[in-house]
Amino acid sequence: MAEHGFAVEKTLKALLDEKKYRTLKDILITMNPADIAAVFEELDEERLPVLFRLLPKEPAAEVFAELEPESQELLIRGFSDAELREVIEELYVDDAADLVEEMPANVVKRILAQTDPQTRKEINEILRFPENSAGSIMTTEYVSLRPSMTIAEAITRIRRTGVDKETIYTCYVTHERKLLGFVSVKDMLLAGDDETLIRDLMDTNVISVNTLTDQEEVAQMLSKYNFLALPVVDNDNRMVGIVTFDDAMDVLQEEATEDIEIMGGMTPSDKSYIRSTPLDIYRHRIPWLMLLMVSATFTGMIITGFESRLAAQVVLTAFIPMLMDTGGNSGSQSSVTVIRALSLGELEFSDIVAVIWKEIRTAVLCGVTLAILCFGKILLVDRLLLNNPDVTVMTAAVVCIALAVTVLIAKIIGCSLPMIARKLGFDPAVMASPFITTIVDALSLLVYFGIASSLLF
Amino acid sequence: MAEHGFAVEKTLKALLDEKKYRTLKDILITMNPADIAAVFEELDEERLPVLFRLLPKEPAAEVFAELEPESQELLIRGFSDAELREVIEELYVDDAADLVEEMPANVVKRILAQTDPQTRKEINEILRFPENSAGSIMTTEYVSLRPSMTIAEAITRIRRTGVDKETIYTCYVTHERKLLGFVSVKDMLLAGDDETLIRDLMDTNVISVNTLTDQEEVAQMLSKYNFLALPVVDNDNRMVGIVTFDDAMDVLQEEATEDIEIMGGMTPSDKSYIRSTPLDIYRHRIPWLMLLMVSATFTGMIITGFESRLAAQVVLTAFIPMLMDTGGNSGSQSSVTVIRALSLGELEFSDIVAVIWKEIRTAVLCGVTLAILCFGKILLVDRLLLNNPDVTVMTAAVVCIALAVTVLIAKIIGCSLPMIARKLGFDPAVMASPFITTIVDALSLLVYFGIASSLLF
Numbered sequence: 001m002a003e004h005g006f007a008v009e010k011t012l013k014a015l016l017d018e019k020k021y022r023t024l025k026d027i028l029i030t031m032n033p034a035d036i037a038a039v040f041e042e043l044d045e046e047r048l049p050v051l052f053r054l055l056p057k058e059p060a061a062e063v064f065a066e067l068e069p070e071s072q073e074l075l076i077r078g079f080s081d082a083e084l085r086e087v088i089e090e091l092y093v094d095d096a097a098d099l100v101e102e103m104p105a106n107v108v109k110r111i112l113a114q115t116d117p118q119t120r121k122e123i124n125e126i127l128r129f130p131e132n133s134a135g136s137i138m139t140t141e142y143v144s145l146r147p148s149m150t151i152a153e154a155i156t157r158i159r160r161t162g163v164d165k166e167t168i169y170t171c172y173v174t175h176e177r178k179l180l181g182f183v184s185v186k187d188m189l190l191a192g193d194d195e196t197l198i199r200d201l202m203d204t205n206v207i208s209v210n211t212l213t214d215q216e217e218v219a220q221m222l223s224k225y226n227f228l229a230l231p232v233v234d235n236d237n238r239m240v241g242i243v244t245f246d247d248a249m250d251v252l253q254e255e256a257t258e259d260i261e262i263m264g265g266m267t268p269s270d271k272s273y274i275r276s277t278p279l280d281i282y283r284h285r286i287p288w289l290m291l292l293m294v295s296a297t298f299t300g301m302i303i304t305g306f307e308s309r310l311a312a313q314v315v316l317t318a319f320i321p322m323l324m325d326t327g328g329n330s331g332s333q334s335s336v337t338v339i340r341a342l343s344l345g346e347l348e349f350s351d352i353v354a355v356i357w358k359e360i361r362t363a364v365l366c367g368v369t370l371a372i373l374c375f376g377k378i379l380l381v382d383r384l385l386l387n388n389p390d391v392t393v394m395t396a397a398v399v400c401i402a403l404a405v406t407v408l409i410a411k412i413i414g415c416s417l418p419m420i421a422r423k424l425g426f427d428p429a430v431m432a433s434p435f436i437t438t439i440v441d442a443l444s445l446l447v448y449f450g451i452a453s454s455l456l457f
Numbered sequence: 458m459a460e461h462g463f464a465v466e467k468t469l470k471a472l473l474d475e476k477k478y479r480t481l482k483d484i485l486i487t488m489n490p491a492d493i494a495a496v497f498e499e500l501d502e503e504r505l506p507v508l509f510r511l512l513p514k515e516p517a518a519e520v521f522a523e524l525e526p527e528s529q530e531l532l533i534r535g536f537s538d539a540e541l542r543e544v545i546e547e548l549y550v551d552d553a554a555d556l557v558e559e560m561p562a563n564v565v566k567r568i569l570a571q572t573d574p575q576t577r578k579e580i581n582e583i584l585r586f587p588e589n590s591a592g593s594i595m596t597t598e599y600v601s602l603r604p605s606m607t608i609a610e611a612i613t614r615i616r617r618t619g620v621d622k623e624t625i626y627t628c629y630v631t632h633e634r635k636l637l638g639f640v641s642v643k644d645m646l647l648a649g650d651d652e653t654l655i656r657d658l659m660d661t662n663v664i665s666v667n668t669l670t671d672q673e674e675v676a677q678m679l680s681k682y683n684f685l686a687l688p689v690v691d692n693d694n695r696m697v698g699i700v701t702f703d704d705a706m707d708v709l710q711e712e713a714t715e716d717i718e719i720m721g722g723m724t725p726s727d728k729s730y731i732r733s734t735p736l737d738i739y740r741h742r743i744p745w746l747m748l749l750m751v752s753a754t755f756t757g758m759i760i761t762g763f764e765s766r767l768a769a770q771v772v773l774t775a776f777i778p779m780l781m782d783t784g785g786n787s788g789s790q791s792s793v794t795v796i797r798a799l800s801l802g803e804l805e806f807s808d809i810v811a812v813i814w815k816e817i818r819t820a821v822l823c824g825v826t827l828a829i830l831c832f833g834k835i836l837l838v839d840r841l842l843l844n845n846p847d848v849t850v851m852t853a854a855v856v857c858i859a860l861a862v863t864v865l866i867a868k869i870i871g872c873s874l875p876m877i878a879r880k881l882g883f884d885p886a887v888m889a890s891p892f893i894t895t896i897v898d899a900l901s902l903l904v905y906f907g908i909a910s911s912l913l914f
Contacts (some may be wrong), residue, residue, distance in 0.1 A: 030662045034681050159646050168643050169626050185642060188627050189616050205487045223710065224491050226703035228685070245702050246683035250711065254679065256713035257629055257797055259718070262795030264890070265786050273798045274808075283663035285790050286823055289864075290830055296779035297838060303775040304845060311771045318760040321781060321898050322753035322775075328785075329722050329749055329891045333742050336721030340714055341730045351731075361735035366743055373747055381754060388761060407746075433721070433890050434786050441778050 008035075009042045014443075016047055025054050033059050037066035061090030068275065069102040078105055085114040086208045086222075092166050093119060094247070097126040098308060104294045125240070134218045135211035136250065138241030140234045143171040147180060147199035151188045154198055158185070166244050170229050173202045177238040179231055180207050182439060206310035208233045216255045219248040220345055259343055263336060263432035265292065288434060295438050309449075309457060315390035316452055319380075321447070322331040324373075327406040327444040333432035334359050334414030339428045342418060349423040355415050363411035367404035375400045394456060402451045406444040413439060465492075466499045469660045473504055482511050485554045490516050494523035505533045525732065526559040533564055542571040550576060550622050551704070554583040573774040582697070591675045592668035594708065595689045595698030600628040604637055608645045611655055615642070623701050627686050630659045634695040636688055639663050655759070665690045666698060676705040677802055684809035715798055720793060720889035722749065752895050756781075766906075766914060772847035773909055775839075776856045779831075781894075784863035784901040787823060789890035791816050791871030796885045799875060806880040812872050816900030817878060820868035824861035832857045851913060859908050863901040870896060 008031075015024050028036060028051075036055070040048055040063065042404060053077055055063060064072065064087050074083060088096060088111060096115070100108050100123055113121055122140045129135025143165050146155050154171065162168040173181045181202035191201055208231040209218050222245055223228050229242040258268040265288040303310070303320075310317055338355060341347040345354065378396040382388050414436050416426035465488075474483050485493060485508075492510070496521065497505055508533055512520060521529065521544050531667050533541060545553060545568060553572070557565050557580055569577055579597045586592025600622050611628065618626040630638045636874050638659035648658055665688040666675050679687055679702055687700040715725040722745040728737060760767070762776075767774055795812060799806040804812065835853040871893050875885035 019492055024840065031807070032662065032664060032682055034683075113882060129498050159649075162643060162647055168646070183787070185646075189612065189625070190619055192616075205489070209487060209642075210559070222704070223706040225489055228489075229703075245685075245706070246680070249680040249702070251704055252706065252709055252713075253801070256709075256717075257801070260713075260717060260793055260797050263717070263720075264790050266790055272803055273794055274803055278815055280821060281794075281815070282820045282822040282826075285787075285819070286826055289783060289786055289790075293779060293783045293827055294833060294834060297834070299778035299782075300839070301843070303778070304772075304839075304843070307771045307775070310774060311768055314764045314771075315761070316763070317767060317774055317777075320777065321756035321760070321902070322750060322779070324778060325753050325756075325894060325898060326746060326750045327570040328652060329723045330742075332890065333723055333746075336717055337723070337730055337738075342718050344710070344714070346729055346731055360737070360757055362738045362742070365735060365739040366746060368742055369739075370746055370750055370786050374750060382761075386758065386761070391653060397662040414678065422832055433789065437782060437785070441782060445778070 009039045010015055012039060012051065013043070013047065016051060021054060022046035028055055029059070031189065033062035036063045039233060041068060041071060045074060049075060053083075057090060058387050061087050065091055065095040065099075070275075072099060073103060073107060076110065081110075081114055084110065085088065088115050088119070088426050089239070092139055093122045093141055094126060094137065094166070097123045097136075101127060129211055132215045133211060134213040134215060134232045134243055135240070136208045136220070137215050137247050138211075139166045140241045141165050142239075142242040143168050144174045144229055144232075144239065145171050145183065147175060147197070147202065149198045150195050151191055151198065151201065152194040154183075154188060156421060163213055166242070167229050170242075170315075172231050172239055172242070173207075174239050179206060179233055180204065182231070185319055195242070198246075206246040207233065208237075209243070210235070211389060213349050216242075216343075217253045217345075218243050219251040219255070222248040223252065255343070259339065259429045262427060263339065265289070265432075265434035278377050292434055292438050297439070298442045299438075302442060306445075306449045309453070313390075313452070313456060315388070315395060316398075316448075316456075319378075320448070323399070323403060323406060323448055324441045326370065326403060326412045327440040328433065328437035329409045329438040330363070331414035331440045333408035334411045335360075335432050335436050338415045339417045340368075342422055342428050347419070349419050352416060352419045355419065356412060359411045359415040360408065363408040366411070367407035370407060371400040371404040373439050374403055398448075398452050399456050401443070402448040405447045405451070406440070409443050409447070410436070410440045413443075416454070459864050461726070466599050468497060469508065470500070470504065473508060478511060479898065482507065485512055487515070489808060490519035491523050493520045493872070498525060498528060504529060506532060510540075511857040516548060518544050522548055522552040522556075527588050530564060532560060533560070533567070538567075538571055541567065545576070549596055550579045550598055550632055551583060551594065553581045554593075558584060572673075586668055589672045590668060591666045591670040591672060591689045591700055592686075592697070594672050594675070594704050595668075596623045597698045597701050598698040599686070599688075601631045602628050602655050604630050604654070604659065605634040606631060606655045607652050608648055608655065608658065609651040611640075612651075614901060623699070624686050627684070627699075629688050629696055629699070630655055631679070631696050633718045634662060634825050636665060636694055636696040637661065648783070650913045654840060663688065665694075665696075666700070667692070671702075672708045673800075674713070674802075676710065679705040680709065716796065716886045719797065719884060719886035721851050722746070722889075722891035726887050738748075741797060749891055749895050754899070755899045756895075756902055759899060761908065763902075763906045766910070770847075770852075770909070770913060772845070773855075773905075773913075776835075777905070780856070780860060780863060780901050781898045783827065784867045784897040785890065786896035787864045787898045788871035789868035791819075791868045792875050792889050793877045795872045796889060799879055799885045805874070808887060809873060812876065813869060816868045816872040817865070820865040823868070824864035826859040827864060830856040831860055833835050855905075855909050855912050857902070859905040862904045862908070863897070866900050867893070867897045867905070870900075 007053050018033050048071060064388060098112060128137060141164055143158055158168050170187045171183050173180060173183060181204040183198055183202040187201055211232055211234055218230060229244045231239055232241045232243060233239050261268045267284045267287060375396050378399060382392040417431040421428045491499050513886040557568060598621055600615055624745060628640050629636060630640060638661040640655055640659040644658055668691055675687060682741045682880050686701045688696055689698045689700060714846060718725045724741045724744060726741050832853050835848060835856060840848040878888050879885045883897055
């Protein structure tokens with residue numbers, strides 16, 4: 001798709017240089033706003049505003065909402081007040097709130113000056129809510145109906161007010177702003193009798209979220225129930241907005257990316273990789289690298305403590321990387337599995353005993369298999385094939401026992417640390433490979449040298 | 458939420474034991490099908506069919522679709538032919554196709570015998586498509602309109618046929634099954650004049666996918682364009698079905714889980730962690746553990762090759778874990794970032810040069826920072842604080858130069874291998890931490906011993 005976008009971009013640039021505005025307009029109106037935004041992102045600073053002005057009013061706002069903050073700022077700085085007002089008017093209020101949040105103070109001032117008082121109030125309401133809460137991602141533009149309306153009256157209301165709503169397909173029935181139930185356009189259309197009262201048609205088993213519910217939980221709920229939208233209520237069950245499926249999809253994608261970044265030993269970034277400079281990337285990566293490097297001091301100390309014996313049995317050193325890596329891999333398998341299950345809501349802290357018991361049984365299976373394989377490999381490859389006389393059956397036994405014990409420890413630590421982190425209110429994803437590896441490294445060395453000491457010396 | 462489910466489950470069990478069926482029915486009809494299914498999964502084999510039979514027809518089918526295959530099979534084996542027919546009739550055809558795919562042959566035979574010929578044809582059509590293709594996740598139940606219809610006629614058609622459709626809100630305009638355009642119920646309701654022709658209202662810039670398009674690409678497109686549904690067409694642009702947003706959400710979640718599992722060094726599993734036995738988990742984890750353990754033979758061989766010199770300078774051994782871990786962490790940061798960007802469609806193979814250049818600059822920043830920090834740490838902690846006279850300034854220099862070079866190599870390998878894997882048609886996620894770690898381990902040792910040889914001996 002990127003290649004396709006690249007081709008369009010070249011055509012548009014050429015047409016722009018030849019000032020063929022009519023043709024440009026004709027091409028742009030056939031394109032989807034998301035695609036237009038993707039092409040616009042590739043344009044240079046002078047071409048972007050020219051091309052943007054060729055868009056009709058409605059797609060213009062949609063394209064604007066899809067652009068990255070840098071491009072939005074560039075456009076706003078070039079807009080006249082009238083142009084700015086036009087775009088802001090067409091934006092959904094949740095997109096307007098996102099915009100206000102991203103822009104520098106002087107731009108925000110201009111934006112708010114061109115916003116009508118009602119929208120300004122709604123924007124401020126959304127901005128009040130903490131980041132990543134349902135309140136911060138909701139929109140206040142939903143269709144509300146009264147229970148005493150007939151279907152015909154409800155449809156008339158939708159026809160009158162629907163144009164500005166983010167979705168018209170699920171309507172919410174309220175009385176004095178209290179949420180009573182919901183009714184879908186499908187139910188209304190298929191009801192048969194247009195004089196049926198909304199009160200009699202509505203579903204009163206309405207599932208809602210609080211303004212402070214975490215956005216990930218909201219997204220998981222939308223996905224679980226297959227809803228188009230989920231109503232957001234305040235502590236008094238007064239309806240304040242809705243979260244729609246498209247925002248939920250974005251949240252699920254973002255949260256998965258964030259988990260993956262944290263599991264990879266990075267602080268999560270809002271910027272896409274392409275838009276990040278090496279310095280941006282450096283800032284997100286170096287803290288973990290430094291922390292993990294310094295904590296590897298312990299492994300160094302363990303080896304130093306065993307130095308004199310290692311000097312006598314240097315052959316033991318050759319198996320350190322294999323032991324550490326297998327321990328690290330075993331532990332990260334468990335931690336990654338548990339972290340994902342926690343993210344998806346499949347596991348909770350109360351499951352910790354069951355999880356540890358499952359991991360212990362898995363670890364025994366894995367540990368025994370690996371130990372047998374390793375024993376054979378050491379005797380066949382290291383002793384016979386590579387003809388290393390230092391590798392004795394006893395060495396092989398020490399390595400393999402240490403291996404099995406390490407796998408067991410690694411899996412227990414790998415599965416329990418993320419659950420403990422969740423319980424303590426930390427992000428479980430922090431307890432993934434890099435972190436687990438560091439702990440397991442130290443422990444595997446202690447086990448290895450401990451077993452070596454008792455069996456070899 | 459799991460705790461909430463647990464409480465309901467206890468109540469239901471108690472009521473069931475007291476045979477209070479009326480009360481049970483009253484409770485069940487207030488619950489959402491997804492929640493009912495979650496509770497049903499916790500019931501034992503005898504209670505499940507009893508409780509299921511208390512459900513009214515329509516929620517019964519929805520609950521059935523949400524159950525795990527094991528529970529579905531259990532229920533079907535207990536159903537009379539009439540009961541089975543009733544459930545199958547109420548299922549959406551994509552859910553029916555999923556069911557047929559999951560059940561053993563003798564159950565499938567019974568299911569198909571109770572399915573009307575038209576539905577059977579549609580199920581077979583869906584099953585023809587390869588796994589993970591748009592065709593395999595689509596439903597054939599969509600609203601199609603003719604271009605010559607008026608809005609009033611279209612709405613009448615929706616009212617007549619809509620009840621069985623997975624979504625009525627986006628309707629597709631076809632002529633001789635060719636896809637001409639689409640029109641939303643919102644556009645129809647807000648058009649103002651019910652005599653407007655669909656031909657004049659429809660959007661002809663319709664974005665569609667082929668039956669063979671990968672499900673992940675379909676889901677990403679739905680998410681990008683914020684569509685409720687995407688039309689699926691065959692090679693002749695004949696419309697065959699739609700993929701709806703709720704299925705796309707499930708695909709995005711599944712694909713993220715699969716990527717995370719592969720990145721964690723496991724073969725991906727269809728079963729949730731809770732439902733997997735230790736033996737299931739073992740099967741998904743042991744292949745990678747064995748492969749990576751055996752490939753660690755190389756690191757062992759490198760150390761063995763350097764053994765005589767290590768015996769003279771055992772102090773060098775103490776820094777091996779730190780070097781290997783930092784290299785592994787640096788490499789997995791890059792690989793994880795690139796793998797996710799590839800999954801999200803932000804990167805393609807053609808970007809490889811730009812990516813490597815970005816990673817080189819990041820690696821220089823990280824490498825220099827770490828080397829300086831490490832140099833200070835070695836001299837202060839290892840030499841002064843731990844009072845180890847073997848640690849000389851020269852040792853520190855060797856370790857730190859090796860560290861910087863390792864970080865550079867790790868980041869180049871970490872970013873390029875996933876992109877090369879994608880180009881060769883493999884899953885880039887395979888090139889994550891465990892794999893990268895193994896390669897970087899060997900390389901970091903070679904670098905370390907190489908630098909040590911030239912500077913120390």
